[in-house]
Amino acid sequence: MRDLKAVGKKFMHVLYPRKSNALLRDWDLWGPLILCVTLALMLQKSSVDGEKDGGPQFAEVFVVVWFGAVTITLNSKLLGGNISFFQSLCVLGYCILPLTVAMLICRLVLLAGQGPINFMIRLFVVAVMFAWSVIASTAFLADSQPPNRKALAVYPVFLFYFVISWMILTFTP
Amino acid sequence: MATPAAPASGVRHGAGPEWGGFEENIQGGGSAVIDMENMDDTSGSSFEDMGELHQRLREEEVDADAAAAEEEDGEFLGMKGFKGQLSRQVADQMWQAGKRQASRAFSLYANIDILRPYFDVEPAQVRSRLLESMIPIKMVSFPQKVAGELYGPLMLVFTLVAILLHGMKTSDTIIREGTLMGTAIGTCFGYWLGVSSFIYFLAYLCNAQITMLQMLALLGYGLFGHCIVLFITYNIHLHALFYLFWLLVGGLSTLRMVAVLVSRTVGPTQRLLLCGTLAALHMLFLLYLHFAYHKVVEGILDTLEGPNLPPMQRVPRDIPAVPPAAGLPVSVVNATAKAIAVTLQSH
Numbered sequence: 001m002r003d004l005k006a007v008g009k010k011f012m013h014v015l016y017p018r019k020s021n022a023l024l025r026d027w028d029l030w031g032p033l034i035l036c037v038t039l040a041l042m043l044q045k046s047s048v049d050g051e052k053d054g055g056p057q058f059a060e061v062f063v064v065v066w067f068g069a070v071t072i073t074l075n076s077k078l079l080g081g082n083i084s085f086f087q088s089l090c091v092l093g094y095c096i097l098p099l100t101v102a103m104l105i106c107r108l109v110l111l112a113g114q115g116p117i118n119f120m121i122r123l124f125v126v127a128v129m130f131a132w133s134v135i136a137s138t139a140f141l142a143d144s145q146p147p148n149r150k151a152l153a154v155y156p157v158f159l160f161y162f163v164i165s166w167m168i169l170t171f172t173p
Numbered sequence: 174m175a176t177p178a179a180p181a182s183g184v185r186h187g188a189g190p191e192w193g194g195f196e197e198n199i200q201g202g203g204s205a206v207i208d209m210e211n212m213d214d215t216s217g218s219s220f221e222d223m224g225e226l227h228q229r230l231r232e233e234e235v236d237a238d239a240a241a242a243e244e245e246d247g248e249f250l251g252m253k254g255f256k257g258q259l260s261r262q263v264a265d266q267m268w269q270a271g272k273r274q275a276s277r278a279f280s281l282y283a284n285i286d287i288l289r290p291y292f293d294v295e296p297a298q299v300r301s302r303l304l305e306s307m308i309p310i311k312m313v314s315f316p317q318k319v320a321g322e323l324y325g326p327l328m329l330v331f332t333l334v335a336i337l338l339h340g341m342k343t344s345d346t347i348i349r350e351g352t353l354m355g356t357a358i359g360t361c362f363g364y365w366l367g368v369s370s371f372i373y374f375l376a377y378l379c380n381a382q383i384t385m386l387q388m389l390a391l392l393g394y395g396l397f398g399h400c401i402v403l404f405i406t407y408n409i410h411l412h413a414l415f416y417l418f419w420l421l422v423g424g425l426s427t428l429r430m431v432a433v434l435v436s437r438t439v440g441p442t443q444r445l446l447l448c449g450t451l452a453a454l455h456m457l458f459l460l461y462l463h464f465a466y467h468k469v470v471e472g473i474l475d476t477l478e479g480p481n482l483p484p485m486q487r488v489p490r491d492i493p494a495v496p497p498a499a500g501l502p503v504s505v506v507n508a509t510a511k512a513i514a515v516t517l518q519s520h
């Protein structure tokens with residue numbers, strides 16, 4: 001119960017990013033795991049038709065998220081940041097929450113059929129959530145970098161969330 | 174009289190328990206030689222003895238006085254005990270040395286701080302290096318400077334991966350064995366690391382003054398041109414535009430790399446070999462990236478425009494069921510045969 005409350009509190013911190021240390025101080029990897037598994041499950045194609053191979057979707061998303069987070073962490077450490085390995089993993093994992101919400105909304109919107117208006121709505125939602133993710137993670141990670149190198153640490157985060165947003169946007173069930 | 178006698182007897186008593194077993198064996202009979210050998214309990218592996226000794230020392234930490242007393246008693250061990258103690262000391266030293274070496278090696282290789290100096294860059298530096306990678310410098314008389322950093326090249330490779338992914342998804346590429354992500358990452362990293370190593374090897378053969386790190390950085394920054402070209406042409410599907418950009422942008426970044434290498438190589442044959450290989454590989458890679466992951470778009474455009482059935486169909490379409498020719502079971506007839514049958518039927 002205590003862990004669940006901690007996870008819930010961190011979700012709130014991500015949704016309303018303020019300059020607080022709660023995400024960094026007591027890190028945990030439950031939230032990122034739940035979010036990653038949810039995202040990977042929702043990105044599964046229905047492999048009924050044998051022409052399009054929808055099998056590796058789960059493993060692909062999982063590997064992309066975790067290895068991407070590890071790479072960004074190593075990069076920010078090498079650039080001279082004073083953040084620990086797991087703290088950074090925790091922040092990056094929690095900031096996938098807006099993109100998971102975007103995935104849910106996209107799924108609901110896709111129920112109404114596909115078309116150009118449909119695509120525009122999904123594009124708008126995913127773009128907004130992508131910006132939210134990047135801003136949220138920047139708010140937590142940028143403080144740990146030397147002041148003149150913030151852009152160098154933020155760019156890989158931008159790429160990481162861009163790849164995940166792209167996977168969400170181009171998903172068709 | 175009593176005082177000198179007491180220490181003497183004390184010594185004898187001190188030696189008594191140690192030599193007690195020996196005296197008993199002598200009294201026992203003629204098998205004294207064998208028993209003496211059995212008494213030597215340091216004949217096993219000294220390391221095991223070391224481990225045992227350390228274990229015992231740890232347990233005896235509580236009653237340290239008793240341990241000290243026992244060590245004092247054990248000094249008077251005689252010939253056999255002395256040899257055992259020597260081998261124990263040697264084993265102890267070897268163990269300590271081995272432990273020190275192992276921990277040093279571990280801290281050396283598991284330390285990512287080795288890579289730290291290669292990431293020591295400012296955003297302004299990265300920006301200027303990106304722009305410079307498109308500007309070939311004509312001065313080839315003395316070696317041009319190559320920045321040895323890994324941040325820019327690594328970020329460019331990841332950007333190329335992202336752009337490739339975007340292109341593959343747009344053109345609906347179907348990868349049978351493997352995943353889109355795996356293919357993109359494998360292609361880009363394989364090119365960067367593989368071609369860098371190959372050109373470094375050629376540079377070694379041609380006596381060029383370039384280190385592996387510099388080669389990695391040079392090729393990494395050369396991918397900036399690729400990123401630009403692919404980003405534009407994956408969104409605007411015009412062949413003429415692609416060829417123009419291929420020559421212009423790809424050519425510029427290749428010329429820059431070639432100029433750097435020429436300035437660091439002596440001899441016309443070597444220069445030709447090295448720079449020709451690099452130019453060919455770099456330009457061909459861009460061609461490959463555009464066409465391998467983009468062909469399907471062509472197929473879709475063609476089938477949308479013309480009523481004629483193209484010979485190779487990449488887009489699955491509904492082919493109406495046709496009664497097969499006499500003698501052929503239904504399962505043998507494949508898509509092409511069905512399509513031809515439909516065309517023949519429609520005439």
